[in-house]
Amino acid sequence: MMNESIDSLMNEKRRFAPTEEFARNALVDESHYAEAADDRLEFWAKRARELHWHEDFTEVLDWQPPHAKWFQDGKINVAYNCLDRHVEAGNGDRVAFYWEGEPGDKRTITYADMTAEVKRLANVLLSMGVKKGDRVAIYLPMIPEAVASMLACARIGATHTTVFGGFSPQNLRMRIDDADAKVVITCDGFNRKGKVFALKPTVDTALEKPGHNVENVLVVRRGENEIDWNDDLDVWYHDAMADAEPEHVAEGMEAEHPLFILYTSGTTGNPKGILHTSGGYLTQAAYTHKAVFDIHPETDVFWCTADIGWVTGHSYVVYGPMANGTTQVMNEGTFDTPTPHRPWQMIERYGVTVFYTAPTAIRSFMKIGREYPQGSDLSSIRVLGTVGEPINPEAWMWYREVIGAGTAPIVDTWWQTETGAIMISPLPGITELTPGSAERALPGIDIEILNEKGEPVPEGQGGLLTISSPWPAMLRTIWGDDKRYQETYWDKFGDKYFAGDGARIDPEGDIWLLGRVDDVMNVSGHRLSTAEIESSLVGHESTAEAAVVGAADEATGQAVVAFVILKERFAESFSVEEGEALLRKHVASDIGAIARPRQVFIVPDLPKTRSGKIMRRLLRDLAEGREIGDTTTLADASVVKAIQEQMR
């Protein structure tokens, strides 16, 4: 018999309450939940009015499913809120960024510095003919000019689309064309893994074929590598900035003015150009940043490790933290160059208090060993965060023990490019934490877990995660393709947003994310999620990382197939056959025979997107012996070959 819901196998009992001291000093208490439950729209209006509005709004929400307009008759300038406002309030000397290049060069940039930079850059863009509503592509590494570029666009009402610096010419061109960008901002090259990585040539190749409408390429000097120069298009950033007027007055934009288009990571298929607008987006980015990370801007030092090419870099490096006037740390290059001590030394150097990263990074820290973090003084840390994938309890405990001194609350934040800001998360001063659970919908957010027919699933059972009321930072459409917007997110449940993820709520009311609905396996009529079986595999002492997929099986419909990376010190301690048998048995005894993998492949690496997420659809292709699908968003194509070798 076929179950409607997703079976749940995990049973995590550990609970961690905030310390009394933390709870006492926390910014947000239970009253926010009560306030939002009482009058959701008023709750968000109040949060919106914590920002500066050039003109106040009278209408909070206009909801014509599936199109929402928030604060639509108000006028706001997003960049003004992130810059001038702090300078005018007397906080111009506050550090906005402590930045470090990979070779070890350092810059300290205050809010006054950044405001001056963005004003000039706004004038540069205007002088290039960029008008309100035009699109600008930003193809830059993690350097302060990337932040300035986003804010300069926001300041003049140009809509930016950032493209991750690791993407190929074709990926870049597809985004330039889809967004119809008028200007591209890039750099000569940047530092990564001890080398200078040329970036400008990728733009040159991307623009080789005619048919685009790019009129200028603004080039930041960073790598100092030799590059080709096209006099018709190319302009040095430093030359243009030296010539630019220093003053620029920010004007209010309509609250629904398009702020940015961002293409999703492409974990499940072809990336979608997600459109975000101004007032609602900034309201929720700023509120969630403050509430979820308990940000006290006068004293906290925040470090979100995400690249500005991803939504996390938009909402929790640029817009949320800067709207709150937060001091941040930012770095060019990777965490293991020059040595794996780098992130921990930076935390010690700048006294980082709040650290936000992805489970994939945490698992790689675990893999290389705790001696690295233990080599630095991490006692400044008081809150830890994670985003991007479900975090397994094993990694959660390690993060808390080794990075958080066994006391720092961990906020496991669930959200998507589409949601624009955090939706489900603990609040660190209130929530009793359970390792592996994202806990509760934030105040003002309505979550429901439904079965395929749109009915709520019984408590404890897994189902489809939906958002049942519009939220301020929600996507407004897919750029240029409103039909795809409707089909992807709304056709299934009408006026409830279908997120594409599985989830369940346990009897205590905690929400557990179960992975992507597309990845759910059907074994002998039981619907099994990837997250719990992967969690069990990673719970074994020998395993560093694991991915499971469902592969067609004559006897059971689908069978569980697992791909496992062993920890370095276990790689030699048993044969491949022994390892496979051991892990199959481990899953069966840990969570049940139904979840026992039919096969376990010990592999050197897993296929991941450039933002570090496992691409299970490629593993499914491998497990079923098919030609593998679209790999354009894959970080390292050689990984697939290495796995194929192992499977022979």
Ligand code: ATP
């Ligand atoms: P695409 O939509 O193109 O396939 P993507 O979904 O990977 O790409 P993102 O918007 O970057 O693109 O990722 C959002 C997804 O990441 C969520 O839908 C969810 O599957 C996963 N995710 C994010 N945070 C968490 C979390 N805290 N716990 C579990 N899963 C998470």
Ligand code: MG
């Ligand atoms: Mg997605």
